[in-house]
Amino acid sequence: MKWMLGLFLVMAVLVIIPALESAFAAGDEPGEYLDRRVIIWNLFFRMMTVAFTVGAVVSGTIIWLVWRFRESHPKAKPTPYEGTDW
Amino acid sequence: MGGHSNWPEWIYVGIVIALMTWVGAEAWEAERLVEHVPEDVEIIKVTGQQWFWTFEHEDGTKEIGELHVEAGKAYKFEVMAKDVNHSFNIHDYVVLIDAIPGRVNTVWFAPDAPGVHDIQCREYCGLIHYNMRGTLYVEEPSS
Numbered sequence: 001m002k003w004m005l006g007l008f009l010v011m012a013v014l015v016i017i018p019a020l021e022s023a024f025a026a027g028d029e030p031g032e033y034l035d036r037r038v039i040i041w042n043l044f045f046r047m048m049t050v051a052f053t054v055g056a057v058v059s060g061t062i063i064w065l066v067w068r069f070r071e072s073h074p075k076a077k078p079t080p081y082e083g084t085d086w
Numbered sequence: 087m088g089g090h091s092n093w094p095e096w097i098y099v100g101i102v103i104a105l106m107t108w109v110g111a112e113a114w115e116a117e118r119l120v121e122h123v124p125e126d127v128e129i130i131k132v133t134g135q136q137w138f139w140t141f142e143h144e145d146g147t148k149e150i151g152e153l154h155v156e157a158g159k160a161y162k163f164e165v166m167a168k169d170v171n172h173s174f175n176i177h178d179y180v181v182l183i184d185a186i187p188g189r190v191n192t193v194w195f196a197p198d199a200p201g202v203h204d205i206q207c208r209e210y211c212g213l214i215h216y217n218m219r220g221t222l223y224v225e226e227p228s229s
Contacts, residue, residue: 015104015108016103020107031119033160034119036120036180036195039119
């Protein structure tokens with residue numbers, strides 16, 4: 001299980017901590033002039049990019065699973081049910 | 087658990103946690119930027135009532151159904167309602183905030199170019215809700 005802790009540490013350093021830092025970087029100083037349209041559209045664009053990427057990976061995995069583990073696949077092996085003698 | 091490896095599940099869990107954290111942080115950051123009001127902002131009081139909008143500038147000037155502002159300046163709307171719930175929307179500038187009786191909601195924006203834009207109510211507020219519109223005139227800077 002040690003490697004798992006290591007994995008989470010790496011993930012934390014690479015992704016989680018920088019993301020949190022950018023969010024906590026807010027100060028009390030007055031804001032700058034900005035275009036709401038740009039900020040909001042950029043956020044929407046990034047979120048949609050992530051959503052479609054995740055969607056593609058998840059549906060690709062499901063399609064592959066269904067294709068690979070169908071009964072008629074050349075390498076298919078019957079599940080070793082209990083009490084049977086396959 | 088014994089006999090087979092479950093590392094793909096743990097990687098999957100890690101990726102999901104990282105993604106959710108990133109999504110949350112990005113949204114938080116965007117909200118912080120959008121809500122961060124500039125120092126020299128001019129306050130405009132916006133009142134919604136069935137079925138028109140009233141605007142009051144800092145100098146006391148009032149407008150009904152029309153709002154005149156200058157390009158290149160920042161404005162903060164203090165939005166309230168007199169009767170029922172409304173929602174103040176300037177679609178072209180992505181300004182949208184509920185107008186609730188007994189409550190002041192705020193939103194700010196900085197128009198960047200002269201032009202004419204629609205203002206409309208975005209919360210069904212009765213029979214003539216569809217026509218609870220206004221016009222935003224963004225004018226050339228005076229100075």
